[in-house]
Amino acid sequence: xxxxxxxxxxxxxxxxxxxxxxxxxxxxxxxxxxxxxxxxxxxxxxxxxxxxxxxxxxxxxxxxxxxxxxxxxxxxxxxxxxxxxxxxxxxxxxxxxxxxxxxxxxxxxxxxxxxxxxxxxxxxxxxxxxxxxxxx
Amino acid sequence: xxxxxxxxxxxxxxxxxxxxxxxxxxxxxxxxxxxxxxxxxxxxxxxxxxxxxxxxxxxxxxxxxxxxxxxxxxxxxxxxxxxxxxxxxxxxxxxxxxxxxxxxxxxxxxxxxxxxxxxxxxxxxxxx
Numbered sequence: 476x477x478x479x480x481x482x483x484x485x486x487x488x489x490x491x492x493x494x495x496x497x498x499x500x501x502x503x504x505x506x507x508x509x510x511x512x513x514x515x516x517x518x519x520x521x522x523x524x525x526x527x528x529x530x531x532x533x534x535x536x537x538x539x540x541x542x543x544x545x546x547x548x549x550x551x552x553x554x555x556x557x558x559x560x561x562x563x564x565x566x567x568x569x570x571x572x573x574x575x576x577x578x579x580x581x582x583x584x585x586x587x588x589x590x591x592x593x594x595x596x597x598x599x600x601x602x603x604x605x606x607x608x609x610x611x
Numbered sequence: 612x613x614x615x616x617x618x619x620x621x622x623x624x625x626x627x628x629x630x631x632x633x634x635x636x637x638x639x640x641x642x643x644x645x646x647x648x649x650x651x652x653x654x655x656x657x658x659x660x661x662x663x664x665x666x667x668x669x670x671x672x673x674x675x676x677x678x679x680x681x682x683x684x685x686x687x688x689x690x691x692x693x694x695x696x697x698x699x700x701x702x703x704x705x706x707x708x709x710x711x712x713x714x715x716x717x718x719x720x721x722x723x724x725x726x727x728x729x730x731x732x733x734x735x736x737x738x739x
Contacts, residue, residue: 502693502697505690505693505694506693506694506697508690509690509693509694509719512686512687512690512719512722512726515683515686515726516683516722516726516729519679519683519725519726519730520725520728522663522666522670522733523728523729523730523732523733526663529663529667530663533661533663537661556644556648556649559641559644560645563642563645566638594656597656598655598656601656601658601660601661604660605660605661
């Protein structure tokens with residue numbers, strides 16, 4: 476019996492390109508941010524438990540390690556937000572042309588990095604002010 | 612000629628038996644978050660210092676109480692929908708897939724309820 480060509484899964488014969496890179500980053504940033512929900516709720520529940528619990532939580536949330544992780548969360552946030560808006564545009568039928576999608580992809584990526592750096596500097600300054608202001 | 616039954620035609624559901632419900636819910640919650648998430652980040656920046664008094668009085672103001680509760684609920688829901696797609700795509704074993712989804716769903720539900728409870732507790736007990 477003749478051996479037929481079996482259909483292959485797309486990932487086995489498409490070359491790696493920017494579209495699937497942005498797509499997998501959207502998933503990764505989403506999964507990473509899901510972990511951040513625990514941090515957000517920890518912060519809120521500490522505030523609801525009184526000043527002593529809140530100050531302990533703030534000490535933990537403003538540690539150098541968390542501040543570095545915060546950069547990652549902000550990057551994931553802005554990336555996911557801006558790329559998500561791109562996705563919603565596609566769902567409405569806009570921006571799917573090759574040249575346009577490439578342009579919005581680059582614009583989104585650069586904007587995400589700029590917004591992340593600006594926001595991180597801003598929040599980092601707030602934390603430093605809170606620490607040196609004797610709050611902690 | 613279609614082999615689909617008249618009932619199947621009317622319901623419009625494919626092999627997953629749920630139609631576009633999951634897809635649509637993910638888009639609706641995404642639109643909500645496009646509004647809520649930037650509001651939250653900008654508020655944090657506008658807050659000044661992160662002291663207890665400052666944070667608690669910010670949470671307790673009615674508009675912030677409502678928006679923050681909506682944010683916690685919407686973000687948990689959106690994460691549940693998104694993580695489900697990732698798990699369904701990459702976890703091949705049916706039992707492990709079901710167990711993973713159970714853990715994710717329960718964890719996000721607990722976090723969502725705890726988050727909203729915390730916000731409401733601050734807003735309603737008024738010990739600030």
